[in-house]
Amino acid sequence: MDRTSPDNMNFNHSSDFHFLPMRGMRNPHLQTLLPRLFRRHITLQPHWQRLDLPDGDFVDLAWSEDPALAQHKPRAVLFHGLEGSFHSPYAHGLLQAWKARGWLGVVMHFRGCSGEPNRMERIYHSGETEDAAFFLRWLHTCWGKVPTAAVGVSLGGNMLACLMGKQGEDCLLDAGVIVSAPLMLEPCSAKLEQGFSRVYQRYLLNQLKLNARRKLHAWPGTLPIDLERLNALKKLRDFDDVITARAHGFVNADDYYRRASAMPLLPQIRKPLLIIHAKDDPFMTDEVIPDLQQLPANIEYQLTEHGGHVGFVGGSLLKPQMWLEQRIPQWLSHYLDTAL
Incomplete structure (x- = not known):
């Protein structure tokens, strides 16, 4: 079977959650751009916090609410894409969806991506895992141990796969989701x-x-x-x-x-992971589609025919549906809600 076929997935079909593009809007470029139209207005007012890093630099955090009042809640961390931020449509959309489910969401901005230049020569890149690893340890130490998952989008997805692959069983996350990641x-x-x-x-x-x-x-x-x-x-x-x-x-x-590139590290990932990728992603080629025979059983791979790059817009023009804001919480609920 062709490994690029959407039917060839290391996937639990009992929990299948298919993506259907908006009627007349399946073009990959439209799918990529539509979230900017439907998520223009930010309804969530984040709680901002600055986290100082060991080398004297900093990263800024955008929480879905004050963590001091919600530290008992399951946590969902978002690692954004290239030059992304809380203001990216998928970011504030997901944080709003997580808050509605009773989870505490947070965007960890990569260095220099929150609107203020970082201080050091070092910035961020697709394989830079040290800041994310420090942040996750800090979460565990300062805010206690609760069910915690992370979502990485595009560049942030490749970074998250690198992190989970390098850490293996020692990864502090209970689960992860990777969306539209340039794995090669x-x-x-x-x-x-x-x-x-x-x-x-x-x-x-x-x-x-x-x-x-x-x-x-x-x-x-x-x-x-x-x-x-x-x-x-x-x-x-x-x-x-x-x-x-x-x-x-x-x-x-x-x-x-x-x-x-995270592709070689995928077999080393030991925690549950969902990878979502659209076959028509205009940022990617088929070389980012892994050989499913090489993936461990804890990785589920969902390849959709349509969706563009971090698009996945369904519904209708009058009632658009941001599929990622449904699919990601639906999949993560098994790992975040079980302890409630």
Whole structure:
């Protein structure tokens, strides 16, 4: 059987929860962009907190409510995508859905992604797990042991898979969900240089450059590039080659893509994990689809025909349904609600 077939899934069919795209809106680019239309207004007012890191830097946390008043509740952690934040449609949408279920949700912003430049040369990347590992330990130490799960979206999904693979049985999470993750970074980078996907590359690169400019103004000398060279970058690969790789000890972009891709680590994951991926994701190629024969039984893989990149919009124009806000809580409830 073709491993790219949606029927070939390491999946518990008794809990199957199919995605049906909005009628007339199954185009992958429409699916990718629709959440920005339907989640324009943020209804949740987050509780912000700054977490100082061991190296003198910081990450900002956006909680669904004051954790001091909800530390007994099951916890759901969100790791966002490239240049994402609480303001990303999927982020505040999921936090609102988790709060409605009685869970305590939190977005851990990667360094420099909360609106304020971080202080150190080190930033974040697809395989950077140290900040997330520190954060999860801090959660356990400061707020006590309760059922805890994490969701990683796009870049954050690849990072979460790396973290869970490296930690194996020692992972502090009870379960995880990975959505639209570039599990093989090099082919995904190449895909963004082709066809309409170049529109996404241009948008992401502009966001990265804007963030880098802020950092260079706030903390001169903390990036291995000057403004003139930064402004001249034309591709995400160029940014990864001269900034991401050099700031984190990789030889170049190719070395970074090889060493930070999560696909080789999937067989080492020991905690329950759901991977959600749309076959028509305009950020990806079929190379991100794992060989299901190599996955351990604790990993469930759901491949949908449609959904775009972190889209998955169903329902109708009058009553849109954000499928991820239904599917993710439905799957995680087995691990987070059992102790209630």
